[in-house]
Amino acid sequence: MRRVAMKLPGARLGPALLLGLLIGTVPVRAVGAERAASVKELQQKLEESLKAIQALTERVRELEARQAGTAVAASAAPAAAPSAPAAPAAASPAPGQAATPGTTESARVEALAQQLDQLETANASRGTADTGVPLHGFADVGVSTHNPINADLKGFNVGNLDFYLTPRLSDRGRALFEMNTEVSGEGSVGVDLERAQIGYQLADQATVWLGRFHSPYGYVNTALHHGAWVNNSLRRPGFLQFEDSGGIVPAHTVGLWLTGAPRVGLGKVQYDAYVGNSQQIIDGVLDMRNAGNTHGHLIVGGRLGYLFNAGAAEGLTLGVHAFSAHIGDNALPANMTRVLTYGGYAVYDTDQWENIAEVYLFDNEDLSGTSGKHHSNAGFVQLGYRASWGVPYARYEYTSLDQADNYFGAQASGYSYHRSALGLRFDLSPDAAVKLEFADTQLTDRSRDQYGAGLMQYAIRF
Amino acid sequence: MRWRTVWLCAGLLLASGAGVSSNDATRLDQLPQQWRDDRGIPLTLGDLLGQRVVVSMAYTRCRSICPTTIAELQRVQKVFDARGEQASFVIVGFDPDNDDPASWHQYRINRQLQRSNWYFLTGSWRATRQLAQQLGFDFWTYDTHVMHEARLVMFDAQGNRGAAITPASGNWPALP
Numbered sequence: 323m324r325r326v327a328m329k330l331p332g333a334r335l336g337p338a339l340l341l342g343l344l345i346g347t348v349p350v351r352a353v354g355a356e357r358a359a360s361v362k363e364l365q366q367k368l369e370e371s372l373k374a375i376q377a378l379t380e381r382v383r384e385l386e387a388r389q390a391g392t393a394v395a396a397s398a399a400p401a402a403a404p405s406a407p408a409a410p411a412a413a414s415p416a417p418g419q420a421a422t423p424g425t426t427e428s429a430r431v432e433a434l435a436q437q438l439d440q441l442e443t444a445n446a447s448r449g450t451a452d453t454g455v456p457l458h459g460f461a462d463v464g465v466s467t468h469n470p471i472n473a474d475l476k477g478f479n480v481g482n483l484d485f486y487l488t489p490r491l492s493d494r495g496r497a498l499f500e501m502n503t504e505v506s507g508e509g510s511v512g513v514d515l516e517r518a519q520i521g522y523q524l525a526d527q528a529t530v531w532l533g534r535f536h537s538p539y540g541y542v543n544t545a546l547h548h549g550a551w552v553n554n555s556l557r558r559p560g561f562l563q564f565e566d567s568g569g570i571v572p573a574h575t576v577g578l579w580l581t582g583a584p585r586v587g588l589g590k591v592q593y594d595a596y597v598g599n600s601q602q603i604i605d606g607v608l609d610m611r612n613a614g615n616t617h618g619h620l621i622v623g624g625r626l627g628y629l630f631n632a633g634a635a636e637g638l639t640l641g642v643h644a645f646s647a648h649i650g651d652n653a654l655p656a657n658m659t660r661v662l663t664y665g666g667y668a669v670y671d672t673d674q675w676e677n678i679a680e681v682y683l684f685d686n687e688d689l690s691g692t693s694g695k696h697h698s699n700a701g702f703v704q705l706g707y708r709a710s711w712g713v714p715y716a717r718y719e720y721t722s723l724d725q726a727d728n729y730f731g732a733q734a735s736g737y738s739y740h741r742s743a744l745g746l747r748f749d750l751s752p753d754a755a756v757k758l759e760f761a762d763t764q765l766t767d768r769s770r771d772q773y774g775a776g777l778m779q780y781a782i783r784f
Numbered sequence: 785m786r787w788r789t790v791w792l793c794a795g796l797l798l799a800s801g802a803g804v805s806s807n808d809a810t811r812l813d814q815l816p817q818q819w820r821d822d823r824g825i826p827l828t829l830g831d832l833l834g835q836r837v838v839v840s841m842a843y844t845r846c847r848s849i850c851p852t853t854i855a856e857l858q859r860v861q862k863v864f865d866a867r868g869e870q871a872s873f874v875i876v877g878f879d880p881d882n883d884d885p886a887s888w889h890q891y892r893i894n895r896q897l898q899r900s901n902w903y904f905l906t907g908s909w910r911a912t913r914q915l916a917q918q919l920g921f922d923f924w925t926y927d928t929h930v931m932h933e934a935r936l937v938m939f940d941a942q943g944n945r946g947a948a949i950t951p952a953s954g955n956w957p958a959l960p
Contacts, residue, residue, distance in 0.1 A: 456922075456933055488931055490922055498926070523924070526909075544927045552848060583928060585881045592928060629928060631882050639928075671845070673894040752852040783848075 458486040459784045460549025468775035470557045471567045472507040473763070480505050481779065484516075484549040496521035496529060502548040504566070514566070515612075516548050516574070527584035534612060537575045538594035538625045539643040540667045540680040550781040554676055554747050556759040557777075559702040559719040560739065562680070565601075565608040568735040570700075570721070571663065571682065572601045572647070574610040575621055588632040592641065594625040603651035606734035617658075621647035627667070637672035648689065649729055657728035658690040665701075676706035676713070686727050696727035713747040725767055737768040754782045810918050812837055812943035816911035819876070822888035822904045829874070830943070832903075836864070836871040837939040841921045843878040843930050844887045852951070853934045854895065860936065861899070873902045878916075878923050878930045880909055920948060 462481035469475035483503040491497055500517040519533035536544050542562055546553050563569040577598020583590045599611040600619040627641025644664035650656050662685045670677040681701035688694060702719035720740035723730040730736030745759035757779045764772045813830040821827045829837075838860055842850040857873055864871045877883025888904035891897070897904075907915070916923060923932040938946040 496924060496926075529925075538927075545929075581927070583925065590881065590928070632884075632886075673891070752855050 455487050455489040458488075458549075460484040460486065460547075460551050460782070461784075462550035462779050462781035464556075464777060464779035466775060466777035468763075468773060468777070469507075470759075470777055470779070471563070473773070473775070475507065481550055481781075482548050484547070486547065486549065494523040496523060496531070500547060504548075506566075516564075519579070525582075527582035529581055531579040531581070532577075534574055534576045534610065535579050535596075537572055537621075537623065537645070538579065538581065538596060539571070539623065539645060539663070540625075540665070540682070541639070541641075541669045541678055542680065543571075543573055549783060550757075550779060551753075551755055551783040554706050554713045555704065555715050555717060555743075556745055556747075556757040556779050559680075559704075559717070560735070560741065561682075561700045561719070561721045562702075563735075565610065569608065570723070570730065570733055570736050572608055572610060572621065572645075572649075575599070575601075575623075576610050576612050576614075577621070583629070586628075589628055589630045592625070592627040592629060592639070594623075596624065596645075597622050600647040601649050603649065603729070603732045605652065606732065608649075608733065617648070617650070619648035621645055623647075637670055637675070639669040639671070640666070641668075642666045650690070651728065651732040653732060656690065657688070657732060659727065659729040660687040660689055661729055662686065674708050676708060676715075677704065678706075679703045684723075684727070684729075686724075686729050688728055691728070693726055693728070696724040696729075698723040698727060698730060712749065715745045715747070717741075717743045717745070719743075723767070738766040740764050740766065753784060754780070756780050810945045812839075812939045812945070815918055816907060816914050818911060819903075819905035819907045820885050822885045822892055822906075824885040827903060827905060832872045832874070833941070833943045835941050836869060837874060837943075838871060839874045839876065839919060839937045839939065840935065841876045841878050841916060841919075841923070841932065844883050844891045845879075845928070846930065849932060849934050853936070854897065856934065856936060856949070856951075857902075871901065873899075874905060875903070876905045876907065876912065876915055878912065878921075878932060879925075880906055880912055919945075 461483045463479065464470065464481060465478045467476050469477075469479055470481075481504070485501045487497075487499045487501075489497045489499075497520045498517055499515070499519075501513060502516045503511055503513045505511055515534065517534055517536065519531045519535045521529050521531035523529045536547070538544050540562070542558055546558065548564065550556075557563070558569075560568055561570050562573070564573045575596055575598035577596060579594065579596040579598075581592075581594045583592045598621050599615050600617070600621050601608050601610050602615060603609070623643070623645025625641060625643040627639050629639045630636055642664070643666070644662075646660065646662045648658060649661050650658040663682055664685075665680065665682040667678070667680040669679075679702070682699060684696070684698040684700075686696045686698070688696070698721070700719075700721040700723070702717060704715060704717040706713050706715035718740070721738050723736055723738045725731050725736075725738075741761055741763040743759055743761035745757060747755055747757045749755045757777075759777045759779075760774070761777070762772070762774045764770075812833060815829055817828045817830060819827045819829070838857065840853050840857060842853055854875075857875070861871070861873065875888075877888065883906055885906055888906065892902070892904060915921075919935075919937045921932065921935055923930050925931070934951055936949040938949070940946055
């Protein structure tokens with residue numbers, strides 16, 4: 323910018339800089355205001371300014387033309403007596419006097435131009451980091467022989483369009499919002515506020531959150547969000563999908579969450595404790611009761627893990643998790659189940675490996691009927707290798723769910739299955755990935771269907 | 785000639801008024817100075833004066849934002865190489881608990897980031913936070929992640945802070 327400005331004829335320098343400033347600063351504010359009317363108004367002002375600049379440019383040209391004429395006349399005097407020995411000495415004061423103020427002024431102009439350049443750079447560099455809310459977006463589309471969420475569908479599909487905001491509040495204030503648009507099995511597009519949590523950092527290793535958050539159990543549910551790009555595999559394990567995508571464990575909780583990861587020894591202890599509205603099964607799908615529930619029962623849970631940061635186990639995380647809730651449904655008469663879930667997880671996350679294993683045990687009790695207690699379990703193992711050309715992965719997942727348990731019986735996806743999958747992730751660029759997966763799924767109770775599926779997903783972040 | 789000055793002054797006034805917020809100007813030698821590189825050797829940022837310095841922050845366990853940051857640093861390196869300019873690249877760890885010199889050393893090997901003008905630094909929590917605050921690197925921990933944005937801050941050979949580069953609309957702006 324500065325180099326260009328200094329090469330411009332003098333008469334154009336000022337207007338050019340002003341024009342640059344107008345273009346460089348005013349529209350930024352207008353866009354920031356996000357109001358088309360403001361933009362239009364600014365455009366009008368800009369046009370007026372351009373007219374004024376044009377008029378002033380003409381005036382500057384006129385003045386400089388007069389000044390140039392004077393300078394030429396003054397410089398002609400010494401040039402007229404080149405042979406006279408005294409002439410240069412005698413003549414030198416004239417150009418010297420003319421040059422000194424000019425040089426000084428040029429230096430000032432140069433200095434001012436540099437300052438202007440720095441100010442422009444500083445203004446440009448502030449960007450969204452200082453003026454707005456950091457916004458991240460994720461989107462994915464795909465094609466498959468069996469839709470990754472709705473297995474009865476095939477062909478091309480639109481996945482998620484996920485917006486992820488982390489507004490900065492203060493040194494200790496925290497906020498995280500995630501809005502996701504997704505396509506239902508019927509093809510309609512819905513928008514969901516997947517996470518709406520506002521927190522406060524009580525201490526370096528203790529943050530309390532209030533709102534809707536991902537229930538802290540296992541690894542996947544908090545490590546991944548709704549943007550497909552962050553996941554090396556094409557999809558989450560079926561039983562750990564989000565509620566409206568076939569998940570059978572409450573992925574979201576509306577409540578209070580205390581979390582932290584203090585350093586202990588050579589690693590970190592990761593702890594979580596949470597309480598929130600007990601979820602409800604509505605029309606076969608778990609609902610996290612954003613506005614509260616009618617019976618006042620709570621889900622209470624926690625997670626405790628240890629992340630090894632050094633030694634042979636560096637990158638390994640081992641942990642346990644549990645929650646208890648009273649979860650009913652909207653059947654007539656309604657069922658109520660005390661759900662007690664517990665289990666463990668292991669993650670080996672290094673530059674080369676992403677290996678994850680999670681297990682869930684369910685000891686549920688029928689509180690509204692006489693079916694008594696039911697035991698079920700589910701789990702998965704995924705091995706992934708971070709090669710320079712991509713991330714191949716293999717996964718085995720299963721559920722063994724007691725169909726006499728109202729908690730599973732009332733859920734549309736509460737069936738037992740096992741699935742083996744091989745997949746591959748290619749990163750086309752730092753913000754775009756293509757994923758392929760071939761999976762074989764065997765349903766083992768409500769039906770005995772078995773199907774193979776080939777899936778492709780194109781996921782981006784922006 | 786006076787017109788130029790008038791215009792420039794007006795421009796300066798406009799530019800200064802157009803600033804959304806005022807960041808304290810920071811020189812490289814005004815930042816926290818006590819760091820260790822990936823070999824555990826103490827390094828003072830002021831020692832890097834004399835050529836351009838590009839500063840960024842990252843953490844070794846980051847799989848999403850930091851690869852983009854590193855890719856951008858490599859792009860900047862290529863630009864400087866093409867221009868024949870010398871520059872130092874400084875990457876300060878967000879998480880001193882995890883990002884010790886040994887972790888950074890392995891990080892460099894795994895990603896083939898072994899040019900001698902690249903420095904992966906570990907400091908105290910206090911120094912890390914102070915540098916982050918001075919250079920506008922907002923960060924906080926969430927689960928086992930560090931929430932942060934991709935950002936590079938440039939310093940000229942005299943140590944004066946220049947442009948900060950952040951991704952905008954999915955693209956990084958041109959290198960100043």
